[in-house]
Amino acid sequence: MTQFPDLTSFSLEAVLTILGMAAVTYGMRLGGLLMADRLPQHGRWAHVLERLPGAVLISVWVPSALSAGAIGIAGAAATVITMAVARNLFAAMAVGMVLVGVGRYFIGN
């Protein structure tokens, strides 16, 4: 076992790069919230804002299910159906992951 690396080794340009990454990321996180706070509480914008989380969430997982191929699509479908029926996050994840794991083992991707 090698010895634990020195935890004080920072290079200046690495730190500056990371701070830049952190600044843009945090800026967008907080900026999104503060912008939304300025939108009206009712009417069209409120309605749009309420649809936003679902739209973002779907757009996160649908492409990644496609990337995982046919078995990924089947796994995502199984997960959604299990969740709709059982309303249990653990169960839904387990069904999807087992399906994908077993599918990959026997069929490959």
Next chain:
Amino acid sequence: MSRPGQTENQTEHAPEKSPQTGHFDADTIRRGAIACLPLLPSTIIFGAVLGVLSAQRGLSLSELLFMSLAVFAGSAQFVSVDLWRETIPSATIIIATAVINMRYVLIGASLRPVFRGRPLWVKVSGMHMVADENWAVTMTQKDLANPGFLLGGGIFLGVVWATGNTVGYLLGGGIPDPEVYALDFAFTAVFAALTIGMWKGRVDLLPWIAAATGSIIGHFVLPGTWSILAGAGAGVLVAALTWREDMDDDSLEAECAVEGREAYGAPEGITDATPVTETGK
């Protein structure tokens, strides 16, 4: 997770302006952390994979951990570490990070009801530890969603993520391939499952179809994570186009229900009561 009886009582006895739950209650933080527990195996393995990659690319462990806690965004970190060289291409890395993390503008915007009525310092301190995972878990909570819940999930994921980084960095390899145990699919699965909890009625149908269609098209024609923005953009556009005056009650209810029955969404029945005729488009 759900506490039916208790929540009923709360709404009945609570006066008009009931005192809010604290900004960052220890109990709520703990609940938020526990809610993210299903993500532990995948987060630690992917954290370890990033650790291995970082060691190969010449980051020090301290720089990696600093990045994991300061940036706290998995996919952007993977791309950045992959771009990392002896002479660091800082501008490229920062621009790539900005592009990949652009969805956080939307995620931040959608957190408005979670931070409703909270002072600015709570927003400033609560918005850092926001990853896709604890955001999604928070948005689908019935009555627990508040800044503490979000932060609890974030702290949990941050600790697990940094632990994975350290393990991977020190081992320098020999990490099990996440694909073998379908651990890469855990993120897809958790987001897919949580989508069900975001359903608030038929008003969601068309925006959701648009989001799925937009992200699928984006997946095939756009590079990287632009598909997320394509899908979200399509969903937002259709939501804006399908809005009508008579939907206003609906969103009003939902916005006011933060401390009551449901953290984010119209209480059961309200959505159905609103005349929603899908005649628009």
